[in-house]
Amino acid sequence: MPRSTASAAAAGDGESALPALRPRAAVSGRGGAPAHLAPTGDPLLAAKFSVPSVPRKAIRRQRLLDRLTEGTAGPLTLITGPAGAGKTTLAASWARGGSAPGPVAWLTAEQDDRAPGVFWAYVLEALNHHQVVLPDEVGQPGSADRVDHSLLARLASALAQLRRPVVLVIDGLEHVPVRAVTSGLDFVLNHAGPQLRLVLVSRVDPLLPLHRYRADGRIREIRGPDLAFTRQEAARLLRGHGLGGHEESVDALLARTEGWAAGLRLCALEMQRADDPAEFARSFAASQSALADYLLTEVFAAQPAATQELLMRGSILDRVHPDLANVLTEREDAEWILAELTRAHLFVEPIDSTPWCRYQPLFSEVLRMHLRHHRPGLEPRLRRRAATWLADTGRLAEGMEQAAAAADWEWACTRMVGRLEIGHLLTGPEAARLERVFSAMPGDLPGAAPALVAAACALARYDTAGCRARLDRAEDALRKPGARPAPEARLAAALLRLLAGAPAQGGDDVCGTAESVARRTRELAERLPRPLVEAHQEIEALRRYGLACGLQLGGRPDEAMAAFDHAVEGCTAEVTRTVRQGSLGRLALMESERGELSRAEKHALLALELIGDRSVPPTPWSGISHLALAAVALERGELRAARRRLDLAAASPDAGHDPVTDAEIAVVRSRLELAHGRWQAALAALKGDTDAGPLAPGPAQRLAVARSAAQLARGDPESAIAALAESGGGGAAHTLALVQARLAAGDLDRALGLLVSLDRRPDAGTAEQIRVLLLRSRAAALAQDTDAACRLLHDALATARPERARRPFTEAGAWVWHLLAQRPELATGHAWLLDRPARVNGTSRTDGGRPSTPVMVETLTDREREVLRHGAELLSTEEIAEAMYLSVNTVKTHLRSIYRKLTVSRRADAVRRARELHLL
Structure with missing residues (x-):
C-alpha cells in the first residue's frame, strides 16, 4: 500500500x-x-x-x-x-x-x-x-x-x-x-x-x-x-474453561507443566472432556493427551535426526550431561546439540551455569512415551548405561535411581556391596535418597547382596529388629555350602551387625559383643585393597560409632565417651557428616550426665549446625543433640528451655526406636516434673519404659536412678532403694542415688560407708563431685556438725559455679537453703545459684539474693498442705485421719514427707517453718 x-x-x-x-x-x-x-x-x-x-x-x-x-x-x-x-x-x-x-x-x-x-x-x-x-x-x-x-x-x-x-x-x-x-x-x-x-x-x-x-x-x-503462569492465573484459566469447581487441581497441573501456557490450556481442554476432571489432573498420561501431539509436532519433529535421537535417549534422565548424552547416543556431538537446544528454549534449559541441562518434565514424559513406542526394549539398556556412568562419576544416588527404574536390582545391590558403597545408605548427603530408592526393592530377591542392602535400609529407618532379621538372611546366604563370599560382603555384614547392636542380655554381653564385632570389622577391612578402603572413610567412621554406641548401651559410660571422641576425630570427610552429628550428640548427652555442661552445650550445638546446613539434604536426623541441650538446661534450672528442647527431641525420627534416646527422654521428662513438684507425673513419665521389656544395662541404670529420685520426692526412701536394687547396680550415679536414699531413710552409717568408694575418684565428673560433696554436707548436718556441713556445701557450690549447675542443690532438699540462711556470707558468695527465677512452693522466686528465712524449693502437695493445716490446729494424727478420711498410716507418710521437705523433725517445727514460708 x-x-x-x-x-x-x-x-x-x-x-x-x-x-x-x-x-x-x-x-x-x-x-x-x-x-x-x-x-x-x-x-x-x-x-x-x-x-x-x-x-x-x-x-x-x-x-x-x-x-x-x-x-x-x-x-x-x-x-x-x-x-x-x-x-x-x-x-x-x-x-x-x-x-x-x-x-x-x-x-x-x-x-x-x-x-x-x-x-x-x-x-x-x-x-x-x-x-x-x-x-x-x-x-x-x-x-x-x-x-x-x-x-x-x-x-x-x-x-x-x-x-x-x-x-x-x-x-x-x-x-x-x-x-x-x-x-x-x-x-x-x-x-x-x-x-x-x-x-x-x-x-x-x-x-x-x-x-x-x-x-x-x-x-x-x-x-x-x-x-510461566502463577497459581492465581492458572486458577483463573480453569474457571475460564468452566472448571471453577476444580481449583484443587491447580497445583497438580502446575507441577506437571511448570506454568507452561500451552500445556495448561491443553490440559484444561482435556479436563473439559474427561469424565472425572480432578482425576485427570492428578494422573493424566501424556500419551492420551493433546499435549503429546503439540510437543511432538511443534518441537520434536522440527529438529534434525541427531537432535531427535539425543532428545529421545536423554529423556530417561532428570538431568543430562553432554558426556552422559554421548554415552547414551554413542556419538560425540552432544555438547553442541544441547547448547543449541538451550539457546533455542526448546524445553531444555541449563542448570546453574554448569554443563548439565534439564528437560521440562512434560516434554520429558512425552519423549519417553515416544521412545517406548518407537524403540521397544531400548529404555532398560539406556538406563543401565546411565546408571554405570553416574555411579562411576560420583553420583551414586542418581545411578541407583536409574538402575531401579530399569528394575535391575541385582546390578544395583551387587554394586553397593562390592564397591563398599553400602555405608552411603547410613551417612552422607545421599543417604536419604538412596534409602528411598532401595525401599522400593522387592523383599524376596535371592542372594546376600539384596539382603544386606535391605538390612542397611532398615537400619537407616531406625528399625534395628528388621535390620537383624535381614542380616540373618544375608549371613545364611554367605554360609551356604559352596558359597565363596567376597570379603566386601562379609565386611558389610559385620559392620551392619555392629550398628544394629545386640539384644540386651547383660552388660558383659552387650559391650563384649560390640567389641568383638568391631574387631572383626576392622580385620575384614584390613584384608581389602587399601585404596578401596581409603576411598570409603565412612566405613571406619561407622565402625567407631557402632562400637561407641555398644559401650554406651552396655553401661560403660567412660569408655563410651572416649569411643565417641574417637569417632568424631575420624569424621573428616563430607560423607561422614551424619556419623559426626550422631557422635557429637551422644557425646554431648554423656557430658551433660557428667556435669560437663559447657562442653556438652558446645558439642550439641555443633551437631545441630550439621543438621541445619542447607547444603545437606534432609536425612533421618537424630534428636539426641536436642536431648543433650534439654539436659544441660535442666541442670542449670532453665526449665522452659529444657521443655522446649525435650519436645524437639521427642519429635525426632529416632524417638521411639532407639533405647538410649527413649530412656533419656523419659529421664529428662521425669526430672522436669520433679522440678515442678509433681512426683506422681515424674513416676508416670518413667512407667512406660518398665513395660517395654528387658532393657540394656545403660538405659536400665539411668531409669533406675530417675525412678529413685521420684520415689524420694514422694517421701518413700524404701521404694527408692528398691528401684535401685532392681537395676542390678553399677556406676557412680547409681551409688550416689543409693547414698541419697539411705540418708533419707535415716541410715547414716550405711550411707557414709557407700560414699567412701567415691571419695577422690580420679576420673570423677563434675556432677559426681558436686553430689558427693552435697551428700557429705547433708550427712554432717544430720550429725549436727554445722561447720563441716557449711564447708562442704561451700566446696560443692564452688565446684558447680563454673558450669552454673543448679539442679543438684534444688533437688537436695530444704536443708541447703537452711544452711545458707544460717551463714549469710556463704549465700552472698554464691548468689549465682538464684540468678534466675526458681520455684518456691509453686511460686516464682526472683530476688537473686540470699534468703532472709529458710527457703523451700521442693513443693508441698495439696494433700500435704491440708495435713499441715490440721496439724497447726493441734489435731492428733488420728483426728487428722478422721477429718480427711484417710488411714493413720497415710497421714504419717504425709507427715514424714512434710518434715523432710521442711528440714525439721517435729510437728511444731514444721508449723513454724510453714508460717515463715507463708504456707499457712
Missing part, C-alpha cells in the same frame, strides 16, 4: 515531521520495485502485518502487560520463551490494549524473510500498513540479498523526526537468525532516537549486543520464567 498524507491525516497518530509528499507510485531507489512487492518480486503478504487476535478465553495477565508498558518507555523490549509460552498472546493483548506510547506497527517474521532485503521491505511496509508515514526518500530495498546502508540511515533519520514514538513489534524473530538483519536493527534503533520503540518476540535471543543494552539500562526483558 503506497504511503500518503491523506492516510496519515486519517490516522492522526503517525504524522511525519517532514513536509508532506505527493502520492507516489512507490519506486525503489534501487531497482524500481513497487512498494507492495518484495525485492524478489513476490507480493508482501498483508497477513504478516495484522496484530494476531487474542483467544476469547485468554487470561489477562496484568503483571506482564504492565512490564511491557514499562519496557516500551525505553528503546528495546525483549520477550523470549519456548513454543506455547504465551509470547505472542501477551504482545498482541498489549498492542490491542491501548497502552502503547504511540502507534503500534506489527510484523510477523517467517523463514522466507531471512534475506535482508526481504526483511527490510516487510519492516517498511509494516510501518506503512499501520499508518506510520515516512517520506519517499527513505526508499525500498532493491536487492533481496543485501540492504544499502544509506537506506537504513534514511529510515533512522525519518523515524527520529516523527512527532510521536512508534512501537515496532517483530514477532518470530528466531526465524531470521541473520547477522546482517540484526546488525541493521541495532543500527536503526541506535540512530532513530527515542521515537522508535522496538519489541522483539522470539524463542531465542536475537543476535544483538544484548550485553551492551543491559549495561546501559536500555532493555527490558520478559523471559520464560516470567511467562
Whole structure:
C-alpha cells in the first residue's frame, strides 16, 4: 500500500515531521520495485502485518502487560520463551490494549524473510500498513540479498523526526537468525532516537549486543520464567474453561507443566472432556493427551535426526550431561546439540551455569512415551548405561535411581556391596535418597547382596529388629555350602551387625559383643585393597560409632565417651557428616550426665549446625543433640528451655526406636516434673519404659536412678532403694542415688560407708563431685556438725559455679537453703545459684539474693498442705485421719514427707517453718 498524507491525516497518530509528499507510485531507489512487492518480486503478504487476535478465553495477565508498558518507555523490549509460552498472546493483548506510547506497527517474521532485503521491505511496509508515514526518500530495498546502508540511515533519520514514538513489534524473530538483519536493527534503533520503540518476540535471543543494552539500562526483558503462569492465573484459566469447581487441581497441573501456557490450556481442554476432571489432573498420561501431539509436532519433529535421537535417549534422565548424552547416543556431538537446544528454549534449559541441562518434565514424559513406542526394549539398556556412568562419576544416588527404574536390582545391590558403597545408605548427603530408592526393592530377591542392602535400609529407618532379621538372611546366604563370599560382603555384614547392636542380655554381653564385632570389622577391612578402603572413610567412621554406641548401651559410660571422641576425630570427610552429628550428640548427652555442661552445650550445638546446613539434604536426623541441650538446661534450672528442647527431641525420627534416646527422654521428662513438684507425673513419665521389656544395662541404670529420685520426692526412701536394687547396680550415679536414699531413710552409717568408694575418684565428673560433696554436707548436718556441713556445701557450690549447675542443690532438699540462711556470707558468695527465677512452693522466686528465712524449693502437695493445716490446729494424727478420711498410716507418710521437705523433725517445727514460708 503506497504511503500518503491523506492516510496519515486519517490516522492522526503517525504524522511525519517532514513536509508532506505527493502520492507516489512507490519506486525503489534501487531497482524500481513497487512498494507492495518484495525485492524478489513476490507480493508482501498483508497477513504478516495484522496484530494476531487474542483467544476469547485468554487470561489477562496484568503483571506482564504492565512490564511491557514499562519496557516500551525505553528503546528495546525483549520477550523470549519456548513454543506455547504465551509470547505472542501477551504482545498482541498489549498492542490491542491501548497502552502503547504511540502507534503500534506489527510484523510477523517467517523463514522466507531471512534475506535482508526481504526483511527490510516487510519492516517498511509494516510501518506503512499501520499508518506510520515516512517520506519517499527513505526508499525500498532493491536487492533481496543485501540492504544499502544509506537506506537504513534514511529510515533512522525519518523515524527520529516523527512527532510521536512508534512501537515496532517483530514477532518470530528466531526465524531470521541473520547477522546482517540484526546488525541493521541495532543500527536503526541506535540512530532513530527515542521515537522508535522496538519489541522483539522470539524463542531465542536475537543476535544483538544484548550485553551492551543491559549495561546501559536500555532493555527490558520478559523471559520464560516470567511467562510461566502463577497459581492465581492458572486458577483463573480453569474457571475460564468452566472448571471453577476444580481449583484443587491447580497445583497438580502446575507441577506437571511448570506454568507452561500451552500445556495448561491443553490440559484444561482435556479436563473439559474427561469424565472425572480432578482425576485427570492428578494422573493424566501424556500419551492420551493433546499435549503429546503439540510437543511432538511443534518441537520434536522440527529438529534434525541427531537432535531427535539425543532428545529421545536423554529423556530417561532428570538431568543430562553432554558426556552422559554421548554415552547414551554413542556419538560425540552432544555438547553442541544441547547448547543449541538451550539457546533455542526448546524445553531444555541449563542448570546453574554448569554443563548439565534439564528437560521440562512434560516434554520429558512425552519423549519417553515416544521412545517406548518407537524403540521397544531400548529404555532398560539406556538406563543401565546411565546408571554405570553416574555411579562411576560420583553420583551414586542418581545411578541407583536409574538402575531401579530399569528394575535391575541385582546390578544395583551387587554394586553397593562390592564397591563398599553400602555405608552411603547410613551417612552422607545421599543417604536419604538412596534409602528411598532401595525401599522400593522387592523383599524376596535371592542372594546376600539384596539382603544386606535391605538390612542397611532398615537400619537407616531406625528399625534395628528388621535390620537383624535381614542380616540373618544375608549371613545364611554367605554360609551356604559352596558359597565363596567376597570379603566386601562379609565386611558389610559385620559392620551392619555392629550398628544394629545386640539384644540386651547383660552388660558383659552387650559391650563384649560390640567389641568383638568391631574387631572383626576392622580385620575384614584390613584384608581389602587399601585404596578401596581409603576411598570409603565412612566405613571406619561407622565402625567407631557402632562400637561407641555398644559401650554406651552396655553401661560403660567412660569408655563410651572416649569411643565417641574417637569417632568424631575420624569424621573428616563430607560423607561422614551424619556419623559426626550422631557422635557429637551422644557425646554431648554423656557430658551433660557428667556435669560437663559447657562442653556438652558446645558439642550439641555443633551437631545441630550439621543438621541445619542447607547444603545437606534432609536425612533421618537424630534428636539426641536436642536431648543433650534439654539436659544441660535442666541442670542449670532453665526449665522452659529444657521443655522446649525435650519436645524437639521427642519429635525426632529416632524417638521411639532407639533405647538410649527413649530412656533419656523419659529421664529428662521425669526430672522436669520433679522440678515442678509433681512426683506422681515424674513416676508416670518413667512407667512406660518398665513395660517395654528387658532393657540394656545403660538405659536400665539411668531409669533406675530417675525412678529413685521420684520415689524420694514422694517421701518413700524404701521404694527408692528398691528401684535401685532392681537395676542390678553399677556406676557412680547409681551409688550416689543409693547414698541419697539411705540418708533419707535415716541410715547414716550405711550411707557414709557407700560414699567412701567415691571419695577422690580420679576420673570423677563434675556432677559426681558436686553430689558427693552435697551428700557429705547433708550427712554432717544430720550429725549436727554445722561447720563441716557449711564447708562442704561451700566446696560443692564452688565446684558447680563454673558450669552454673543448679539442679543438684534444688533437688537436695530444704536443708541447703537452711544452711545458707544460717551463714549469710556463704549465700552472698554464691548468689549465682538464684540468678534466675526458681520455684518456691509453686511460686516464682526472683530476688537473686540470699534468703532472709529458710527457703523451700521442693513443693508441698495439696494433700500435704491440708495435713499441715490440721496439724497447726493441734489435731492428733488420728483426728487428722478422721477429718480427711484417710488411714493413720497415710497421714504419717504425709507427715514424714512434710518434715523432710521442711528440714525439721517435729510437728511444731514444721508449723513454724510453714508460717515463715507463708504456707499457712
